[in-house]
Amino acid sequence: MSDLRELYQSVILDHNKRPRNFREPEGANRSARGDNPLCGDKLIVFLEVDGESVKDAAFLGSGCAISTASASLMTEAIKGKSTAEAEKLFGGFHALVTSDPTAPAETRGLGKLEVFAGVREFPVRVKCATLAWHTMHAALAGGAQAVSTE
Amino acid sequence: MSGGFDVERVRKDFPILRQRIHGKPLAFLDSAASAQKPTPVIEAMSRFYESDYANIHRGVYELAERATLAFEGAREKVRRFLNAGEAREIVFVRGTTEAINLVAQAWGREHVATGDEILITHMEHHSNIVPWQLLCQEKRAELRVAPVDDRGALRMDQFEKLFSPRTKIVAVTHVSNALGTVNPVREIVRLAHERGVPVLVDGAQAVPHGRVDVRALDCDFYAFSGHKVFGPSGIGVLYGKAGILERMPPYQGGGEMILSVSFEETAYKGIPYRFEAGTPDIAGAVGLGAAIDYVTALDAGAVAAHERELLDHATDRLSKVAGLRFIGTAPQRIAVVSFVLDGVHPHDVGTILDREGVAVRAGHHCAQPLMDRFGIPATVRASFALYNTKADVDALVAGLHKVREVFG
Secondary structure (H helix, E strand, C coil), X not given: CHHHHHHCCHHHHHHHHCCCCECCCCCCCEEEEEEECCCCEEEEEEEEEEXXXXXXXXXXXXXXXXXXXXXXXXXXXXXXXXXXHHHHHHHHHXXXXXXXXXXXXXXXXXXXXXXXXXXXXXXXXXXXXHHHHHHHHHHHHCCCCCECCC | CECCECHHHHHHCCHHHHCEECCEECEECECCCCCCCCHHHHHHHHHHHHHHCCCCCCCCCHHHHHHHHHHHHHHHHHHHHHCCCCHHHEEEECCHHHHHXXXXXXXXXXXXXXXXXXXXXXXXXXXXXXXXXXXXXXXXCEEEXXXXXXXXXXXXXXXXXXXXXCEEEEEEECECCCCCEECCHHHHHHHHHHCCCCEEEECCCCHHHCCCCHHHHCCCEEEEEHHHHCCXXXXXXXXXXXXXXXXXXXCCCCCCCEEEXXXXXXXXXXXXXXXXXXXXXXXXXXXXXXXXXXXXXXXHHHHHHHHHHHHHHHXXXXXXXXXXXXXXXXXXXXXXXXXXXXXECHHHHHHHHHHCCEECEEECCCCHHHHHXXXXXXEEEEECCCCCCHHHHHHHHHHHHHHHHHHC
8 A cells, every 4th residue: 555655645636636727728828738548648738938937837638646636736836937947847757757766766846746756666657647747848849749658 | 166167277277367466466357458378378389389380381391281280270270169161261360450451451442432331330449440440531431330328238220220322341349348248240240131231240359258150140251369368469360251252352462372473463372361461470370279279178158157247246346336337237248347436537546456466457448439428538447257256356346445545
């Protein structure tokens, strides 16, 4: 049970049940779709980008607890940041969830996102945790293709 | 133990089931995706590689002769298994998917034209949808889809109404991989034949759960995969009535399928070799033959009764799990249960069950149109085979209680 508790921490369960920024913002000027059809995770990330600043971030969609909570916590984390900072967080988050589970987790600068350290024990769930981030990255880059991490 | 069936003895034939996963006994409930292999299959393949292997149909030496006999022997075993009239009606392919693509291309290209229709059902696996879509796009033909009811049973009244003078072929699954629904294939074939329409049956999920008689069904094509019937992956079968196969052009070109080749003209071999270009999965065919020997040596009635008991036990226990909703409750079903849990995504259920040693499938089961029909993105599917026990069901139910503990 202990590694399951690590994965499904209360913060993750809370954000799964009550996802934050679960809406389509009126001022959104960037968006991208993320789709992991095999497991059934589907989301759209909306961003309001003003110059170099992410003024608003939100999402809509449906998926597993890991992908939903990850999208929810991501929108909170990148809101108000610069686009470069948002990309840097993506890098740090990606490094965290794909790192060696036997080594100490590198969570510096990630704030609340550190709750995803438990994903390291579940390599098949990395694609769930990173879907929203890859989609956010695509929205910033302005790609038209749906993103998939499967 | 039920009837003449000793499940503990059967389990001893499947070495993979002896292990523990995350410290728990393995409860393997994903045989509809791919079944585990008994020792006789594994040994038959090793023995073949160790003592009889060579390429087939071409060498003049002893080993080539032995390998050819083993390969053609496997074809004869498949013929008997399906009760086909002749061994040349058995085409070896990679699996059900390739079998359907073969028919869609080799038969479909000749017989389907602009404005024609292909009739399938709403419960098809993607492998019995996409090959027909490709053909329809190429020919500007139309795919017509027979609906299923809320229990996941085919609506036969609607199915019959979808025939038109432009219907060129019916392609239907024998058993739904996502819901376990058994379709009335004999009746479907009768309705189609009354209108002069041939029928392809996707038998991937039917063959592991009971004897199939293609002559009794009177279907024109029947496809199945070796790996779902306790044989190796990479080998499968297309049965086709000789009269239809003989009139079909080749599927792929290459060695093995030709009589003579010059740059001006190539003459093709007769059936089934015309459809078997290139060196096939020879050891795979041998393994499939061993798998067929294995299942046909068991008492089919006793196996069916055992699987029925598992389905009843699973239905009973799962119906007591709070917030669980079955998807697919058709009266005619094989031992497959598909369900969703309130407020928990199937993928999370799958992860937690895995930690309890329970292997299930979570996802859309390559049947997205069917998932859309029920308004869900995915289900948890537990599928049973002859080596499963009531203890496996109980492990599943205990695992679902763990899911509730985690998710509240």
